[in-house]
Amino acid sequence: PDYDVLVVGSANADLTVRVDRRPGPGETVTGGDLVESAGGKGANQAAAAARLGARTALLARVGDDAYGQLLLDAQRRAGTDVRHVLVERGARTGTATIVVGPDGDNAIVVSPGANARLSPADVTAARALVAASAVVSLQLEVPARTVRAAATVAAEEGARVVFNPSPAPERIDEQVLAVADPLVVNEHEARQLSQGEGNTAEEWAAALRHCGARSVVVTLGAEGALVLGADGRRPVRVPGVPAEVVDTTGAGDAFTGALAVRLAGGASLEEAARYAVRVGAAAVTRPGAQPSYPTARELDRQPATG
Ligand code: ATP
Numbered sequence: 001p002d003y004d005v006l007v008v009g010s011a012n013a014d015l016t017v018r019v020d021r022r023p024g025p026g027e028t029v030t031g032g033d034l035v036e037s038a039g040g041k042g043a044n045q046a047a048a049a050a051r052l053g054a055r056t057a058l059l060a061r062v063g064d065d066a067y068g069q070l071l072l073d074a075q076r077r078a079g080t081d082v083r084h085v086l087v088e089r090g091a092r093t094g095t096a097t098i099v100v101g102p103d104g105d106n107a108i109v110v111s112p113g114a115n116a117r118l119s120p121a122d123v124t125a126a127r128a129l130v131a132a133s134a135v136v137s138l139q140l141e142v143p144a145r146t147v148r149a150a151a152t153v154a155a156e157e158g159a160r161v162v163f164n165p166s167p168a169p170e171r172i173d174e175q176v177l178a179v180a181d182p183l184v185v186n187e188h189e190a191r192q193l194s195q196g197e198g199n200t201a202e203e204w205a206a207a208l209r210h211c212g213a214r215s216v217v218v219t220l221g222a223e224g225a226l227v228l229g230a231d232g233r234r235p236v237r238v239p240g241v242p243a244e245v246v247d248t249t250g251a252g253d254a255f256t257g258a259l260a261v262r263l264a265g266g267a268s269l270e271e272a273a274r275y276a277v278r279v280g281a282a283a284v285t286r287p288g289a290q291p292s293y294p295t296a297r298e299l300d301r302q303p304a305t306g
Pocket residue numbers: 186187219220221222223224225240241242243245248249250251252253255276277278279280281284
């Protein structure tokens with residue numbers, strides 16, 4: 001393949017403001033300076049993969065506004081091939097307005113903008129790109145029908161699908177689930193998607209594989225991750241790597257991007273998860289989503305106790 005990782009997904013400008021006190025309904029509070037940075041699950045995962053040195057492409061939509069430019073610049077700096085980022089005239093780029101409270105707790109409003117117009121036709125038009133990619137990474141910040149089209153085309157073209165069903169839907173699309181190898185979920189998504197079945201990551205992973213996923217990875221924050229492979233063996237826990245936490249924003253996307261990189265390189269799911277846990281741990285030590293992602297060289301300088 002020409003590409004290790006193709007990400008089909010969202011690109012958002014993250015607009016972050018800190019407040020001492022959260023405003024109630026009808027109330028105004030004064031916050032700190034607005035910080036604009038590159039985000040969105042799709043763009044984050046692409047940036048994570050590209051910074052690690054993988055040949056990475058992004059299929060996404062942005063508007064022809066300043067935020068679209070910010071997102072394109074960030075991808076170029078990371079090393080992503082952005083020729084398939086569609087810049088839509090007159091459209092607004094997606095944004096996530098993030099209000100960070102005094103305890104570091106986030107309240108987020110997403111305005112999808114151009115992300116809402118990433119279409120199945122955009123995916124079919126990029127069939128050759130899918131065919132040229134080892135791994136296709138999908139999330140749910142673009143229309144469900146587009147994700148389904150990407151999963152179908154990836155399966156037809158023999159690309160491996162990494163599927164991160166986030167934000168967690170009411171019900172998970174069976175067609176996408178059936179090609180997910182792996183399904184990547186955090187604990188919150190695992191609990192919600194296994195619909196009350198089970199109390200441990202092992203039980204959630206088993207329930208999700210029972211629902212049709214080929215393999216499952218549950219990320220466990222500081223505790224690392226749990227891997228349930230397609231080979232029918234028992235689940236394996238990959239321990240976390242200790243890190244000084246500055247900001248966990250985008251840690252899950254760093255994990256998923258890194259996982260895709262190693263799977264594209266032919267690693268086993270467990271090996272890939274060990275690497276992804278290290279990348280996730282590195283990402284929490286710096287602020288922001290994409291700006292926090294390590295390069296391969298920076299990762300080598302981190303202690304690998306995982
Ligand atoms: P986020 O929503 O913050 O992007 P998430 O909830 O999707 O994250 P997590 O399971 O919290 O996903 O974290 C993903 C990965 O990031 C973990 O598997 C781990 O590698 C790393 N990580 C997250 N939090 C910590 C932490 N406190 N210490 C070390 N590593 C961490």
